[in-house]
Structure formats: structure tokens, C-alpha cells
Amino acid sequence: MRQRFGPTAVEPATPLWWGAIGLRVLTWLFALGAVVVHDDDYRRPGLAWVVLGAMAVWTILTSLVYSREALRWRWHWFVVLDVAVVCGLMLTSPLILSPAQLAGVDPLITTVWVAGVPVAAGTRFGGYGGMAAGLVLGAGTAVARQAFTLDVARDGVLLVATGLLIGMSATTARRSAAALAEAWRKEVATAERERLARSIHDSVLQVLARVRRRGAEVGGEAAELAELAGEQEIALRALVTTEPTSTSAGESDLRGALQLLATSKVQIAAPAGDVLLPADVTAELVAVVREALSNVDKHAPGARAWVLLEHLATEIVITVRDDGPGIPEGRLEAAEADGHLGVARSIRARVLELGGTISLETAPDRGTEWEVRVPKAGKKR
Structure with a gap:
């Protein structure tokens, strides 16, 4: 599946x-010049030209692969193979160079051509991958030189640093693109929501507001219809004014989802910013709050309810409180024994599956208060 980071x-x-492709080509040209200059001094000049030809073929092959548009075509295994092939070619140096060349400052047969590998590995795997490729090539340089000298150490440091810096740059580029794509998606969704909100405001909301006012004026059964129209008006306004609750990273905004539960009898208090959690965790917590509010509506008609959302450092706390008559002692146990499992399964079980805790405070004529605490990690047991 093609990865999309924006439009x-x-x-x-x-x-x-x-850049990795260009570096590979330029450094191969440098290696060509080095072979031409040192050809007469090599122990096996013929093998030097064979290895140089293999380097040219591998340069072309890697260029074809790395120039593909989508990241999925730049295979993980191919980048690892790239490291192995380049190390293998570099390790032919003791067979080609004379002992004096190996002991001196003459370049290995691959020269700086190997620098393209940590660039490719860093771009594909990030900083750690680039560093690992640099370390492997640094170790290969020491083996090929058959000694660990200051020059070998310097080359190793440069290779590791190159892989690290390029890897960090690649990671930053992908994260920035993902953030830009998310902002772009939200902007488009918000624009569409505002367009719908204007259309709804000019039609449905105005009708509901008129029904609410006229019903309240007439009284009687019309007043009940007015109350229902008022609740739907509040719910619809919340729907068209709440920001999109989902993200491309599989997260959703718990704050926005809870605000959709607001009615004339239910007030929602939440932080100003988004409360992003895994989408399945958000869905479970919303279901818990909805069930608690349903119990208020069912067992305490006319009672008002308040939902408080707190976004703490390590956990999410949701409090659902009402001003109803409260739950008599032993009522929940009796309901569970009779097979009414709304609280047991819809509330407590959901919270426990999320690895959280739930507590209840209630007393006659003092209402009911549920407090739900769930770790921000949101991992189910």
C-alpha cells in the first residue's frame, strides 16, 4: 500500500x-581515478579492474532501486544487502593492493565509494540504522587494512557520523511531512464542517429553535416537544462545532467525542486542547460515559448530569456525576443477580479491560458519582 504523507x-x-545516488556515482568516478593512478603498483591489476566493474554494476543497480518514488520499493533487505556487498568488495583490497600500499596511505580499492552506504541506510532506517552501517563499514575498513590505525579510526568516525546525521534528517523529514499532512487533513475537514454548519444553521437549527420557543409559549404537551427540540438543537450544535476527532495515526480525540454527548441536562467540562488516545480506547471510554448517562436518564428522570474530563500526566480521569436520588445500598448487586448487567459489563468490565480502575460514590438523596481512571497508554489487559 502506498504511503501518503500529504496531498x-x-x-x-x-x-x-x-543525494545517496549522486554520492555513489561521484565516488565511483573517484575510485576510477584512483585505479588509473595506482594500476602499476597493484599486486593484481586485473582483479582491481574487475572489482571496479562490479562497483559500477552495483552503483547502477542501487541507483535504479533508490530512485523509485515510493518508500516501499526501497526494500529493507536490499539496503542490508547493499552494506554486505560493499563490505565484500572492500575486503578484496588485501588481494589487490601490495603490502606497502596496505601499510601506507594508498586508498583501498573501494576508496570513498563506501560512503554512500551509511547515507542509504540512514535514509531508510533512521539514525540508528545509519550508525550501524557506519560501524560495519568501519570494522570492514580495519579488516581490509589488516591494522587499526588513526586513519582507520578517523574513517570509521566519519562513516558513523554521516549515517547518524542523514538518518536524523530523514526521520525529521518524515515526521514533518506527517505533521503537515495531518494539519492539511484537519484544515480540509474543518472547512467542510464549517460549510455544513452554515447550511444546517440556515435550515435545521433555525427550525429547532423556533419549535423550542413556540412550544414553550404554548405549554402542555407542546412544552415537552419543545424540550426535546432543545436537546436536539444542543446536540446538533455540538456536532457541527466539534473538531474532527480522528487522526491518520489511528488516534481520536476523547474531548471532542465526549462533547457530542452534551444536552440540556448534561454538561461536559474538558481541557481546552485535544485529548488524543488510541481510537479503540476512546470508543470504549465514550461507551462507558454513555452507559452512565443512560442510567441517569433511566433511573433518575429529570436529574441533571455533569461529565468532567481530566488529562493528567500518566492517566485519563473521567467523572460522571448527577443530582438524582442516588443508588440504594445493595441495588447494584441485586440487579446483577437478576441478570441486569449494564453496570457490570458496560461500565466496569470495559474499564478493567483498559487496565483502569473505577469507583462509585452514592448515597440517598445525594446523587451518584462515577470516577474512571485509565492509563494514557490505553493497553488492554
Whole structure:
């Protein structure tokens, strides 16, 4: 499946991939010059040209793969194979160079051509992947030189640093593109929501507001219809004014989802910013609150309810309180024994599955208060 980071499907780190291709080509040309200069001094000049040809073929092959548009075509295994092939070619240096060349400052047969590998690995795997590729190549340089010198250590540090910096750049590019895509998606969704809100305000909301006012004036049964129209007006206003609750990362805004439960009898208090949780966790918590509010409506008609959402450092706390008559002692146990499992399954079981805790405070004529605490990680047991 093609990865999309915004309005286009181009991989955000594409410039880095092209940089890796360009570096590979330029460094191969440098290796060609080195072979031409040192050809007469090599122990096996013929093998040097064979290895140089293999380097050219591998440069072309990697360029074809790394130039693909989508990230999925730049396979993990191919980048790992790239590291192995380049190390293998570099390890032919003791067979080609003379002992004096190996002990001196003459370049290995692959010279700086190996620098393209940590660039590719960092672009594909991030900073840690680039560092790992640099360490492998640094170790391969020491083996090929058959000694660990200051020059070998310097080359290793440069390779590791290159992989780290390029990897960090690639990771930053992808995260920035994802953030931009999310902002773009929200902007489009918000614009569409505002368009719908204007249309609804000019039609449905005005009708509901008129029914509410006229019903209240007439009284009697019309007053009951007015109350229902008022509740639907509040719910509809909440729906068209609440920001989109889902993200491309599989998260949803618990704050926005709870605000949709507001009615003339239910007030929602929540933080100003989004409370992003995994979508399944948000759905479960909303179901818990909805069941608690349903119990208020069922067992305490006319009672008002308040929902308080708190976004703490390590957990989410939701409090649902009402001013009803309260729950008589032993009533929940008796209901569960009679097979009425709304509280047991719809409220307590959901919270326990989320790894949270739930407590109840109630007394005659003092209402009911549920307090739900769920870890922010939102992992089910």
C-alpha cells in the first residue's frame, strides 16, 4: 500500500535518496581515478579492474532501486544487502593492493565509494540504522587494512557520523511531512464542517429553535416537544462545532467525542486542547460515559448530569456525576443477580479491560458519582 504523507505520495526523504545516488556515482568516478593512478603498483591489476566493474554494476543497480518514488520499493533487505556487498568488495583490497600500499596511505580499492552506504541506510532506517552501517563499514575498513590505525579510526568516525546525521534528517523529514499532512487533513475537514454548519444553521437549527420557543409559549404537551427540540438543537450544535476527532495515526480525540454527548441536562467540562488516545480506547471510554448517562436518564428522570474530563500526566480521569436520588445500598448487586448487567459489563468490565480502575460514590438523596481512571497508554489487559 502506498504511503501518503500529504496531498502527494512522494516520500519525504526523496532528496536524500537522490543525494545517496549522486554520492555513489561521484565516488565511483573517484575510485576510477584512483585505479588509473595506482594500476602499476597493484599486486593484481586485473582483479582491481574487475572489482571496479562490479562497483559500477552495483552503483547502477542501487541507483535504479533508490530512485523509485515510493518508500516501499526501497526494500529493507536490499539496503542490508547493499552494506554486505560493499563490505565484500572492500575486503578484496588485501588481494589487490601490495603490502606497502596496505601499510601506507594508498586508498583501498573501494576508496570513498563506501560512503554512500551509511547515507542509504540512514535514509531508510533512521539514525540508528545509519550508525550501524557506519560501524560495519568501519570494522570492514580495519579488516581490509589488516591494522587499526588513526586513519582507520578517523574513517570509521566519519562513516558513523554521516549515517547518524542523514538518518536524523530523514526521520525529521518524515515526521514533518506527517505533521503537515495531518494539519492539511484537519484544515480540509474543518472547512467542510464549517460549510455544513452554515447550511444546517440556515435550515435545521433555525427550525429547532423556533419549535423550542413556540412550544414553550404554548405549554402542555407542546412544552415537552419543545424540550426535546432543545436537546436536539444542543446536540446538533455540538456536532457541527466539534473538531474532527480522528487522526491518520489511528488516534481520536476523547474531548471532542465526549462533547457530542452534551444536552440540556448534561454538561461536559474538558481541557481546552485535544485529548488524543488510541481510537479503540476512546470508543470504549465514550461507551462507558454513555452507559452512565443512560442510567441517569433511566433511573433518575429529570436529574441533571455533569461529565468532567481530566488529562493528567500518566492517566485519563473521567467523572460522571448527577443530582438524582442516588443508588440504594445493595441495588447494584441485586440487579446483577437478576441478570441486569449494564453496570457490570458496560461500565466496569470495559474499564478493567483498559487496565483502569473505577469507583462509585452514592448515597440517598445525594446523587451518584462515577470516577474512571485509565492509563494514557490505553493497553488492554
